[in-house]
Amino acid sequence: MIILDAFNRPLHDLRISLIDRCNFRCPYCMPSEKYHHAYQFLDKKEWLSFEEIVRLVKIFVQLGVIKLRLTGGEPLLRPDLDVLIRLLSAIKGVDDLALTTNGFLLAEWAPRLKAAGLGRLTVSLDTLDEAIFYRMSGEKGSVKEVLEGIRAAEKAGFDSIRINAVIQRGINDHTILDLVKYFRGTRHSVRFIEYMDVGNQNHWDYSQVVQSSEIITLIDSYFPLEQLKNIKSGETSEIYRFKDGQGEVGFISSVTKAFCNTCSRLRLSADGRMYTCLFATHGANLGGYLRTSASDEFITNFIRETWLKRDDHYSEIRSKLRHTPQALPKIEMFQIGG
Ligand code: SAM
Ligand code: SF4
Ligand code: SF4
Numbered sequence: 081m082i083i084l085d086a087f088n089r090p091l092h093d094l095r096i097s098l099i100d101r102c103n104f105r106c107p108y109c110m111p112s113e114k115y116h117h118a119y120q121f122l123d124k125k126e127w128l129s130f131e132e133i134v135r136l137v138k139i140f141v142q143l144g145v146i147k148l149r150l151t152g153g154e155p156l157l158r159p160d161l162d163v164l165i166r167l168l169s170a171i172k173g174v175d176d177l178a179l180t181t182n183g184f185l186l187a188e189w190a191p192r193l194k195a196a197g198l199g200r201l202t203v204s205l206d207t208l209d210e211a212i213f214y215r216m217s218g219e220k221g222s223v224k225e226v227l228e229g230i231r232a233a234e235k236a237g238f239d240s241i242r243i244n245a246v247i248q249r250g251i252n253d254h255t256i257l258d259l260v261k262y263f264r265g266t267r268h269s270v271r272f273i274e275y276m277d278v279g280n281q282n283h284w285d286y287s288q289v290v291q292s293s294e295i296i297t298l299i300d301s302y303f304p305l306e307q308l309k310n311i312k313s314g315e316t317s318e319i320y321r322f323k324d325g326q327g328e329v330g331f332i333s334s335v336t337k338a339f340c341n342t343c344s345r346l347r348l349s350a351d352g353r354m355y356t357c358l359f360a361t362h363g364a365n366l367g368g369y370l371r372t373s374a375s376d377e378f379i380t381n382f383i384r385e386t387w388l389k390r391d392d393h394y395s396e397i398r399s400k401l402r403h404t405p406q407a408l409p410k411i412e413m414f415q416i417g418g
Contacts, residue, residue, distance in 0.1 A: 082144050085356075085390035092344035093147040094140050096133060097417040098158040100350050104182050105218025108246060108275060108282045109413045112218045126351040130164045132370050134171070136348070139380050141173040143387070145346075149178045149202075151417025153350070156185040162196040169197030178202060180244070180418065184221050186229025190236040201233055202242040202271075207252040208262055216252060230268070241268040242330075247290045248275045260299055264326045271317050271330040277402065278358060279412035292331035296320065299329060315342075338395035346387070347416040354383070355416050357392035359401075361408035363416075 082090050101121050105112040128136070137148065148168060155161060169177050178200040179193065186203065193201070205226050206216050213223045233241055243263060247253050256272070263270050272295050277284035299305060305320040308328070316339055317330035333339075347355040352367020364386055369379055394401060401407060 081142060083384055083387050085387050087341065087391060087393065089342065089390075090344050091140075091144045091346060091387050093149065093346070094137065094145045095149045095151055095345060095347045095417055096137075097151050097153060097348060097350045097415060098155045098161065098164070099127065099153040100415050101157055102152060102154040102182070102414055103157060103184055104154065104220045106216055107218060108216075108248065108284075109279070110218065111281050114281050115414075122351050126367075127158075128348075128350065128352045128367055128370070130160075130167060132352065132367070133164065134167050135370065135376070136352070136366065136379070137168060137171055137174070139376055139383065140346075141171060142380060143383060146173065147176040147178070148174055149180060149417075151180045153414050153417070154182055154184070155179055155417075156181050156189050161189070162192040165193060165196035165198050169199075176200065180204065181229075182217070182221065183226035183229040187225070187232040190229065190232040190238070194233075194236040194238060198238075200240075200242070201238045202244055203230055203233070204244040204246075205230075205259070206245045206247070207255040208258045209252070209255050212252050212255060239267055243268055243270045244273055245270055246273045246275055247295065249288050249290050251288075253290045256295055256298060257302060260303065260329060264303065264322060266327065269319075269328040269330060271332055273332040274335040276334055276358075277398070278410065278418075279414075280409045281412065286335075289335050291336045292318070292333040293336065296331065305329070334395050335398070338393070338398075340393035340396050343392075349411070349415050354386065355411055356386065356390045357394055358413075358416065358418070359394035359410050360392065361410055363411060 084090055102110055105115060168174060176199055179198055180202040183203040183205065207213050208223055210223050213221060230241060245259055247256060259270050272292060274292060275289050304323040306323055308319045308321055317332045319328050319330045321328050349363060352370060353363030354366045355363040
């Protein structure tokens with residue numbers, strides 16, 4: 081079944097946050113001043129159980145979802161994650177099962193993730209400079225560990241790993257070419273992400289955004305690029321290939337080139353709230369319905385009705401919304417996983 085929202089966008093992708101905790105404190109996502117030892121994360125009892133996730137995914141598949149992405153917080157902190165992956169990979173209709181991780185625990189997890197049936201892997205890595213990485217992970221992580229994780233994932237059989245790099249002006253923008261050089265000539269590809277005003281805690285300012293166009297010009301001047309056409313609808317990144325055949329690089333330009341018109345994504349927080357936009361201020365409590373013995377039919381109708389009414393397009397009207405004095409607090413990125 082295909083359901084279309086108020087702007088004719090189908091529901092195709094579901095991003096499932098498995099946990100709101102993280103072993104990093106990236107200042108652009110979970111600044112440590114706010115998310116310190118006394119911060120109250122969700123209680124484990126509030127997490128959707130694997131049975132609940134599977135039940136919901138089967139319903140979502142009936143409504144048109146074909147792609148799943150597991151995320152967090154840090155999804156590799158969710159105990160027995162491989163058991164869930166095994167269950168999800170067996171669901172008919174799921175064409176693509178992916179996971180986004182900060183890579184810190186990837187070396188020990190990679191073989192189990194592959195064996196359980198995980199299809200694709202995205203690893204976040206903003207820079208190869210150890211000192212800058214340390215700062216960007218909230219003084220928690222190291223490049224060495226993430227690269228070891230990527231190598232372990234290759235060894236386990238993950239082919240084309242995506243590397244997510246958020247670029248912030250004055251922080252890591254001078255290290256862009258290092259990342260490009262490191263992954264050029266491999267089957268992996270870097271996705272440069274424009275720094276976004278997600279959540280309410282990162283003190284985002286437009287002056288910190290490095291526009292994709294600027295990064296493309298920089299890379300092209302060293303390694304000539306050409307844009308690949310026929311990007312699938314619903315994809316967030318624009319892909320370029322190196323003209324010398326040494327692979328690809330992508331750009332996610334949600335600040336300077338909004339892609340709301342093809343956004344087919346829905347997000348679930350670890351406690352089962354459903355968000356129709358990354359910048360949403362409210363999420364419907366599906367987890368609550370699951371726990372009050374609601375029927376599949378009721379939940380299906382509820383999701384369908386929510387999607388039919390969906391008219392989110394935050395990135396297209398960002399400047400207007402940001403200056404609305406009564407703007408409500410948005411959901412935080414670590415709660416719905418990007
Ligand atoms: N912890 C995992 C990780 O970092 O890969 C998964 C969750 S994390 C929220 C998902 C992605 O969101 C990461 O690639 C991260 O860099 C990105 N992200 C977080 N905050 C962001 C921001 N303010 N702007 C752009 N991307 C952001
Ligand atoms: Fe954790 Fe990922 Fe957020 Fe960094 S971006 S704090 S790794 S959830
Ligand atoms: Fe989708 Fe909202 Fe991002 Fe627009 S702003 S692309 S609607 S998540």
